[in-house]
Amino acid sequence: xxxxxxxxxxxxxxxxxxxxxxxxxxxxxxxxxxxxxxxxxxxxxxxxxxxxxxxxxxxxxxxxxxxxxxxxxxxxxxxxxxxxxxxxxxxxxxxxxxxxxxxxxxxxxxxxxxxxxxxxxxxxxxxxxxxxxxxxxxxxxxxxxxxxxxxxxxxxxxxxxxxxxxxxxxxxxxxxxxxxxxxxxxxxxxxxxxxxxxxxxxxxxxxxxxxxxxxxxxxxxxxxxxxxxxxxxxxxxxxxxxxxxxxxxxxxxxxxxxxxxxxxxxxxxxxxxxxxxxxxxxxxxxxxxxxxxxxxxxxxx
Numbered sequence: 001x002x003x004x005x006x007x008x009x010x011x012x013x014x015x016x017x018x019x020x021x022x023x024x025x026x027x028x029x030x031x032x033x034x035x036x037x038x039x040x041x042x043x044x045x046x047x048x049x050x051x052x053x054x055x056x057x058x059x060x061x062x063x064x065x066x067x068x069x070x071x072x073x074x075x076x077x078x079x080x081x082x083x084x085x086x087x088x089x090x091x092x093x094x095x096x097x098x099x100x101x102x103x104x105x106x107x108x109x110x111x112x113x114x115x116x117x118x119x120x121x122x123x124x125x126x127x128x129x130x131x132x133x134x135x136x137x138x139x140x141x142x143x144x145x146x147x148x149x150x151x152x153x154x155x156x157x158x159x160x161x162x163x164x165x166x167x168x169x170x171x172x173x174x175x176x177x178x179x180x181x182x183x184x185x186x187x188x189x190x191x192x193x194x195x196x197x198x199x200x201x202x203x204x205x206x207x208x209x210x211x212x213x214x215x216x217x218x219x220x221x222x223x224x225x226x227x228x229x230x231x232x233x234x235x236x237x238x239x240x241x242x243x244x245x246x247x248x249x250x251x252x253x254x255x256x257x258x259x260x261x262x263x264x265x266x267x268x269x270x271x272x273x274x275x276x277x278x279x280x281x282x283x284x285x286x287x288x289x290x291x292x293x294x295x296x297x298x299x300x301x
Contacts, residue, residue: 003050005203007296011159012058012152018203019054020147022047026076027140034133035124038087041080048077051143053199057163058152065149076139079132082123085233090116092230096257103253157292160203161285167196169281175270184232187266191225194218194273204288207295211288214276221269228265231258 003022005014026047030036036044052073059066093112097103104112127133152159171193178186198218205215235258276284 003199003202004206007207007299011156015054015058015152015159016147016150019051019150020144022050022054023140023144023147026051027137027144030133030140031137035127036133038083041083042087045077045080045084048073048080049195050199051147052077053196055150056167056196057159057200058150060153060162062153064151064153065146067146069143069146069150072139072143076136076143079127079136083120083127086116086120086123088230089234089237092227092234095227096231096254096261099261100257103257157289160200160292161289164197164200164288165281165285167193167200168277168284171197171273172277172281175273175277178266179270184229184262187225187269188229188232191222191229191269194225194269195222197276198222201288204292208291211291217272217276221272224265224269224272228262228269231261234258 003018005011005018009017026044029040029044029047032040052070055066055070055073059070090113093104093109093116097109154162171190174186174190174193178190195218198215201211201215201218205212235255238254
Protein backbone atom coordinates (compact mmCIF):
# COMPACT_ATOMS: atom_id res chain seq x y z
CA UNK A 1 0.00 0.00 0.00
CA UNK A 2 1.40 3.41 -0.96
CA UNK A 3 1.61 6.54 1.15
CA UNK A 4 -2.06 7.55 0.99
CA UNK A 5 -5.15 7.64 3.18
CA UNK A 6 -7.94 5.10 2.83
CA UNK A 7 -11.17 6.99 2.20
CA UNK A 8 -13.32 4.68 4.34
CA UNK A 9 -11.21 5.01 7.52
CA UNK A 10 -10.91 7.74 10.13
CA UNK A 11 -8.09 10.13 9.29
CA UNK A 12 -6.49 10.09 12.74
CA UNK A 13 -6.26 6.28 12.68
CA UNK A 14 -4.91 6.34 9.15
CA UNK A 15 -2.15 8.79 10.05
CA UNK A 16 -1.05 6.56 12.92
CA UNK A 17 -1.12 3.49 10.67
CA UNK A 18 0.99 5.13 7.98
CA UNK A 19 3.49 6.55 10.47
CA UNK A 20 3.99 3.17 12.14
CA UNK A 21 4.31 1.51 8.74
CA UNK A 22 7.06 3.92 7.64
CA UNK A 23 8.93 3.61 10.94
CA UNK A 24 8.84 -0.18 10.67
CA UNK A 25 10.03 0.03 7.05
CA UNK A 26 12.95 2.28 8.02
CA UNK A 27 13.98 -0.06 10.81
CA UNK A 28 13.73 -3.18 8.65
CA UNK A 29 15.61 -1.58 5.75
CA UNK A 30 18.51 -0.46 7.93
CA UNK A 31 18.71 -3.83 9.68
CA UNK A 32 19.34 -5.88 6.55
CA UNK A 33 23.09 -5.20 6.46
CA UNK A 34 25.71 -3.84 8.86
CA UNK A 35 26.64 -1.18 8.09
CA UNK A 36 23.57 -0.30 6.00
CA UNK A 37 24.06 0.05 2.25
CA UNK A 38 23.78 3.35 0.38
CA UNK A 39 20.34 2.38 -0.92
CA UNK A 40 19.17 1.30 2.52
CA UNK A 41 20.12 4.64 4.05
CA UNK A 42 18.43 6.50 1.18
CA UNK A 43 15.21 4.47 1.52
CA UNK A 44 15.17 4.74 5.32
CA UNK A 45 15.54 8.52 5.13
CA UNK A 46 12.53 8.69 2.81
CA UNK A 47 10.46 6.69 5.29
CA UNK A 48 11.56 8.96 8.14
CA UNK A 49 10.56 12.05 6.17
CA UNK A 50 7.10 10.60 5.65
CA UNK A 51 6.79 9.92 9.38
CA UNK A 52 7.96 13.47 10.17
CA UNK A 53 5.40 14.90 7.76
CA UNK A 54 2.68 13.04 9.67
CA UNK A 55 3.99 14.23 13.04
CA UNK A 56 3.97 17.82 11.80
CA UNK A 57 0.35 17.40 10.66
CA UNK A 58 -0.70 16.02 14.03
CA UNK A 59 1.46 18.25 16.20
CA UNK A 60 -0.66 20.83 17.96
CA UNK A 61 -0.81 22.17 21.54
CA UNK A 62 -3.93 20.06 22.13
CA UNK A 63 -2.63 16.90 20.44
CA UNK A 64 -1.83 13.91 22.65
CA UNK A 65 1.05 11.45 22.68
CA UNK A 66 3.40 13.43 20.43
CA UNK A 67 5.74 14.55 23.24
CA UNK A 68 9.27 14.76 21.81
CA UNK A 69 8.65 12.55 18.75
CA UNK A 70 9.77 15.29 16.36
CA UNK A 71 13.05 15.69 18.24
CA UNK A 72 13.65 11.94 18.21
CA UNK A 73 13.00 11.74 14.48
CA UNK A 74 15.47 14.55 13.87
CA UNK A 75 18.17 12.72 15.83
CA UNK A 76 17.71 9.59 13.75
CA UNK A 77 17.64 11.57 10.50
CA UNK A 78 20.83 13.43 11.49
CA UNK A 79 22.65 10.15 12.08
CA UNK A 80 21.72 8.95 8.59
CA UNK A 81 22.30 12.25 6.80
CA UNK A 82 26.06 12.29 7.45
CA UNK A 83 26.50 9.19 5.30
CA UNK A 84 23.90 10.27 2.76
CA UNK A 85 25.51 13.70 2.25
CA UNK A 86 28.71 12.10 0.98
CA UNK A 87 26.76 9.83 -1.38
CA UNK A 88 24.76 12.81 -2.64
CA UNK A 89 27.95 14.74 -3.48
CA UNK A 90 29.26 11.73 -5.41
CA UNK A 91 26.01 11.53 -7.38
CA UNK A 92 25.94 15.24 -8.23
CA UNK A 93 29.51 15.10 -9.57
CA UNK A 94 28.41 12.40 -12.02
CA UNK A 95 25.32 14.39 -12.95
CA UNK A 96 27.30 17.57 -13.61
CA UNK A 97 29.91 15.68 -15.59
CA UNK A 98 27.22 14.16 -17.82
CA UNK A 99 26.21 17.72 -18.68
CA UNK A 100 29.80 18.78 -19.35
CA UNK A 101 32.43 16.08 -19.96
CA UNK A 102 35.19 18.70 -19.75
CA UNK A 103 34.33 19.59 -16.16
CA UNK A 104 36.84 17.13 -14.66
CA UNK A 105 39.61 15.22 -16.35
CA UNK A 106 39.93 11.49 -15.69
CA UNK A 107 42.68 11.92 -13.10
CA UNK A 108 40.78 14.54 -11.10
CA UNK A 109 37.63 12.44 -11.20
CA UNK A 110 39.58 9.43 -9.92
CA UNK A 111 40.97 11.49 -7.00
CA UNK A 112 37.48 12.79 -6.20
CA UNK A 113 36.06 9.27 -6.13
CA UNK A 114 38.82 8.23 -3.74
CA UNK A 115 38.07 11.28 -1.56
CA UNK A 116 34.36 10.48 -1.39
CA UNK A 117 35.13 6.87 -0.53
CA UNK A 118 37.52 7.94 2.24
CA UNK A 119 34.94 10.35 3.71
CA UNK A 120 32.25 7.67 3.67
CA UNK A 121 34.50 5.12 5.36
CA UNK A 122 35.41 7.66 8.05
CA UNK A 123 31.74 8.39 8.75
CA UNK A 124 30.89 4.68 8.89
CA UNK A 125 33.86 4.01 11.16
CA UNK A 126 32.74 6.74 13.55
CA UNK A 127 29.18 5.34 13.48
CA UNK A 128 30.52 1.91 14.40
CA UNK A 129 32.60 3.30 17.29
CA UNK A 130 29.61 5.20 18.65
CA UNK A 131 27.20 2.26 18.15
CA UNK A 132 25.08 4.55 15.97
CA UNK A 133 23.19 1.79 14.17
CA UNK A 134 22.12 0.11 17.41
CA UNK A 135 21.02 3.49 18.76
CA UNK A 136 19.06 4.22 15.57
CA UNK A 137 17.36 0.83 15.75
CA UNK A 138 16.40 1.38 19.40
CA UNK A 139 15.03 4.86 18.67
CA UNK A 140 12.99 3.67 15.70
CA UNK A 141 11.50 0.85 17.76
CA UNK A 142 10.59 3.25 20.58
CA UNK A 143 9.10 5.75 18.12
CA UNK A 144 6.96 3.09 16.48
CA UNK A 145 5.60 1.98 19.85
CA UNK A 146 4.97 5.60 20.80
CA UNK A 147 3.11 6.26 17.55
CA UNK A 148 0.24 4.08 18.82
CA UNK A 149 -0.60 6.89 21.25
CA UNK A 150 -0.49 9.78 18.78
CA UNK A 151 -3.88 11.46 18.86
CA UNK A 152 -4.65 14.61 16.84
CA UNK A 153 -6.41 17.46 18.56
CA UNK A 154 -9.05 17.44 15.80
CA UNK A 155 -10.78 14.67 13.96
CA UNK A 156 -11.33 14.04 10.29
CA UNK A 157 -10.23 16.56 7.68
CA UNK A 158 -9.58 19.35 10.17
CA UNK A 159 -6.36 17.69 11.30
CA UNK A 160 -5.19 17.89 7.69
CA UNK A 161 -6.53 21.35 6.92
CA UNK A 162 -4.70 23.02 9.81
CA UNK A 163 -1.41 21.31 9.01
CA UNK A 164 -1.56 21.72 5.24
CA UNK A 165 -2.54 25.39 5.60
CA UNK A 166 0.53 25.92 7.79
CA UNK A 167 2.80 24.15 5.32
CA UNK A 168 1.37 25.90 2.26
CA UNK A 169 1.70 29.30 3.92
CA UNK A 170 5.28 28.55 4.90
CA UNK A 171 6.05 27.68 1.28
CA UNK A 172 4.48 30.89 -0.03
CA UNK A 173 6.61 32.96 2.32
CA UNK A 174 9.75 30.94 1.54
CA UNK A 175 9.28 31.39 -2.21
CA UNK A 176 8.76 35.15 -1.85
CA UNK A 177 11.92 35.43 0.23
CA UNK A 178 13.96 33.20 -2.10
CA UNK A 179 12.98 35.22 -5.16
CA UNK A 180 13.82 38.46 -3.38
CA UNK A 181 17.15 37.47 -1.81
CA UNK A 182 18.32 34.69 -4.18
CA UNK A 183 20.47 33.06 -1.50
CA UNK A 184 21.33 29.36 -1.35
CA UNK A 185 19.94 29.09 2.19
CA UNK A 186 16.69 30.72 1.06
CA UNK A 187 16.20 28.20 -1.74
CA UNK A 188 17.09 25.37 0.63
CA UNK A 189 14.33 26.52 3.00
CA UNK A 190 11.95 26.70 0.05
CA UNK A 191 12.91 23.16 -0.87
CA UNK A 192 12.07 21.88 2.63
CA UNK A 193 8.67 23.62 2.55
CA UNK A 194 7.97 22.14 -0.90
CA UNK A 195 8.95 18.67 0.28
CA UNK A 196 6.66 18.86 3.32
CA UNK A 197 3.72 19.89 1.17
CA UNK A 198 4.57 17.13 -1.31
CA UNK A 199 4.34 14.46 1.39
CA UNK A 200 1.11 15.92 2.77
CA UNK A 201 -0.61 16.03 -0.62
CA UNK A 202 0.48 12.48 -1.38
CA UNK A 203 -1.87 11.40 1.41
CA UNK A 204 -4.76 12.78 -0.68
CA UNK A 205 -3.44 12.06 -4.17
CA UNK A 206 -6.04 9.44 -5.28
CA UNK A 207 -8.87 11.90 -4.61
CA UNK A 208 -8.34 14.03 -7.70
CA UNK A 209 -6.25 14.43 -10.88
CA UNK A 210 -5.66 18.04 -9.79
CA UNK A 211 -4.06 16.92 -6.54
CA UNK A 212 -1.99 14.37 -8.48
CA UNK A 213 -0.84 17.16 -10.79
CA UNK A 214 0.27 19.28 -7.83
CA UNK A 215 2.06 16.28 -6.34
CA UNK A 216 4.04 15.84 -9.58
CA UNK A 217 4.90 19.54 -9.74
CA UNK A 218 6.10 19.59 -6.13
CA UNK A 219 8.20 16.47 -6.70
CA UNK A 220 9.85 17.98 -9.78
CA UNK A 221 10.62 21.22 -7.94
CA UNK A 222 11.98 19.38 -4.88
CA UNK A 223 14.25 17.27 -7.09
CA UNK A 224 15.68 20.32 -8.87
CA UNK A 225 16.25 22.18 -5.62
CA UNK A 226 17.71 19.04 -4.04
CA UNK A 227 20.33 18.81 -6.79
CA UNK A 228 20.92 22.54 -6.43
CA UNK A 229 21.61 22.09 -2.69
CA UNK A 230 23.95 19.17 -3.37
CA UNK A 231 25.96 21.35 -5.76
CA UNK A 232 26.21 24.03 -3.05
CA UNK A 233 27.45 21.46 -0.51
CA UNK A 234 29.92 19.99 -3.01
CA UNK A 235 31.46 23.37 -3.89
CA UNK A 236 31.74 24.33 -0.22
CA UNK A 237 33.39 21.01 0.67
CA UNK A 238 35.92 21.16 -2.15
CA UNK A 239 36.86 24.75 -1.35
CA UNK A 240 37.55 23.82 2.30
CA UNK A 241 39.40 20.53 1.84
CA UNK A 242 42.62 20.44 -0.23
CA UNK A 243 42.82 16.68 0.27
CA UNK A 244 39.99 16.23 -2.25
CA UNK A 245 42.58 16.37 -5.00
CA UNK A 246 40.64 18.68 -7.32
CA UNK A 247 42.98 21.07 -9.10
CA UNK A 248 42.23 24.79 -8.70
CA UNK A 249 41.30 25.00 -12.37
CA UNK A 250 38.83 22.13 -11.96
CA UNK A 251 37.28 23.82 -8.94
CA UNK A 252 36.93 27.04 -10.92
CA UNK A 253 35.22 25.17 -13.74
CA UNK A 254 32.98 23.45 -11.22
CA UNK A 255 31.98 26.77 -9.67
CA UNK A 256 31.16 28.19 -13.11
CA UNK A 257 29.10 25.11 -13.91
CA UNK A 258 27.43 25.36 -10.50
CA UNK A 259 26.44 28.97 -11.13
CA UNK A 260 24.77 27.93 -14.40
CA UNK A 261 23.13 24.98 -12.68
CA UNK A 262 21.76 27.13 -9.83
CA UNK A 263 20.13 29.53 -12.27
CA UNK A 264 18.51 26.75 -14.27
CA UNK A 265 17.42 24.53 -11.37
CA UNK A 266 15.93 27.37 -9.32
CA UNK A 267 14.08 28.82 -12.30
CA UNK A 268 12.56 25.43 -13.19
CA UNK A 269 11.58 24.76 -9.57
CA UNK A 270 9.83 28.10 -9.16
CA UNK A 271 8.01 27.72 -12.48
CA UNK A 272 6.75 24.29 -11.40
CA UNK A 273 5.28 25.42 -8.08
CA UNK A 274 4.24 28.96 -8.91
CA UNK A 275 0.62 27.94 -9.72
CA UNK A 276 0.39 26.21 -6.32
CA UNK A 277 1.79 29.08 -4.29
CA UNK A 278 0.06 31.79 -6.32
CA UNK A 279 -3.12 30.86 -4.45
CA UNK A 280 -3.71 31.90 -0.86
CA UNK A 281 -3.41 29.09 1.63
CA UNK A 282 -6.93 28.91 3.08
CA UNK A 283 -8.78 28.81 -0.27
CA UNK A 284 -6.27 26.26 -1.55
CA UNK A 285 -6.95 23.95 1.40
CA UNK A 286 -10.73 24.51 1.22
CA UNK A 287 -10.60 23.16 -2.34
CA UNK A 288 -8.64 20.13 -1.11
CA UNK A 289 -11.34 19.48 1.47
CA UNK A 290 -14.16 19.68 -1.10
CA UNK A 291 -12.34 17.30 -3.43
CA UNK A 292 -11.59 14.88 -0.60
CA UNK A 293 -15.19 14.82 0.66
CA UNK A 294 -16.55 14.35 -2.85
CA UNK A 295 -14.16 11.48 -3.53
CA UNK A 296 -14.92 9.91 -0.15
CA UNK A 297 -18.65 10.00 -0.88
CA UNK A 298 -18.13 8.44 -4.30
CA UNK A 299 -16.26 5.46 -2.82
CA UNK A 300 -19.25 4.66 -0.59
CA UNK A 301 -21.69 4.18 -3.45
